[in-house]
Amino acid sequence: MRDSEVEIVRSLPLFSSMAEENLGSMLAGSFLQRFPATVVLFAESDLTDFLHVLVEGQVELYASVNNREGTMTLIKPVATFVLASALVDGAYQMSARTLETSQILMIPAENVRKAMRDDSEFAQKAVMELAACYHGVVRAYKNIKLRTAVERLANYLLVQHRRQSGEGEITLPVEKRTLASMLGMTPENLSRAFSTLKPYGVTVDGADIRLEKLNDLETLAKPSEFIDAR
């Protein structure tokens, strides 16, 4: 592993306060790998070999039951994923695939578990990271359980608007079918949800969305601090 790669790892809160020597031994046996788009990285039933760090590209965590499939979450660089699975030494519980060409740093799960035992600073950070992940899924669970499809879309648009701060303009960061799956609906239904939002000032041009009546949209969406990400 190159120094620049170690720097990337070090920049993540999870690893920031780890003792130099522990970081080094954890990264021994780690490697950076390049994947093309649409590649399945692992299935939910696979045993967790690696903690993953997405360095570049985009990854989708998803789950399947029968023939149905649903997006659990999308990972953007730079971020770790499947930390919980790596720590407990069991199955991944979710499947993963690349959405774009991606670079992923693979850290042997065994090393991560050893680091947790040896480095108490790291254990602390792991606790905080896991707690944040937990609340993240709780939010997603509330979202799908307590809101209609149109409300989920409206709130998604508002969150994106806040993040992109584009003054009434946002660009969807993923294909619409992926967005549909993330929001728990079919692509057809997403398309109709956009139509439903037209009276609330939402106009669609491909991946470019204009929000011209933010107040009206908020009235419909009724965003909640305890569901919608900051």
Added chain:
Amino acid sequence: MRDSEVEIVRSLPLFSSMAEENLGSMLAGSFLQRFPATVVLFAESDLTDFLHVLVEGQVELYASVNNREGTMTLIKPVATFVLASALVDGAYQMSARTLETSQILMIPAENVRKAMRDDSEFAQKAVMELAACYHGVVRAYKNIKLRTAVERLANYLLVQHRRQSGEGEITLPVEKRTLASMLGMTPENLSRAFSTLKPYGVTVDGADIRLEKLNDLETLAKPSEFIDAR
């Protein structure tokens, strides 16, 4: 706090390997409190004052949006709840209320965070517990996102059957309206879901359910190791 109460705490995996002195100082300022049924313990927006240990009774964690309300999970003794919130020092993120008369041990969240810093054994256990909670919500999320109401009920019945091992007979551990909320549907819809399952050998007599065609029910339910609790 009495010795018997300390014993209860000690019996939980989370606290089992904690140093005696750290356990003692964590429990300083803790107290056992008795609540009647239907009492709200905290709201999702409240700051997390306490890690809770349900010693007796039953507690519902729920969330509300607008006027809608949904059960997140049910807690049975002996178990801790809101560990993640206690560790991060923020809002509870979920509301809680007693379903029955309950005894709850309240441990100041500050003490828990201190214990995590001071006792590395405890930090390890907290990591494992949080990872388990995380996967628990992930399961719930998959369940609601990828299954229909009838499938969720069918799988719930099969899980209960496994747990109660009643040879084709189970007793619902909660009121049907609570079950409905937990399974993400209205009471009316739950009632109809039971009717739908009649051809699959499910007969209902109040809280007593008979499952007479387990194979047929499994064929419908298509249980999954990665959704349904053991």
Added chain:
DNA sequence: CCGATCATTTGATAAATGTCAAGCACCATC
């Protein structure tokens, strides 16, 4: 530029789920 492929949209329809209202059953209390 052409053709092929894929994503998206639209329409028609079906299935799933929620809402409202009424009735029933059970239980507690008087």
Added chain:
DNA sequence: GATGGTGCTTGACATTTATCAAATGATCGG
């Protein structure tokens, strides 16, 4: 045993969401 409350069920209906099919639009390699 009457009374009232509560939870559950059922029916009628509305809404939401999914499915299937087809049309449209975008993209990419040749």
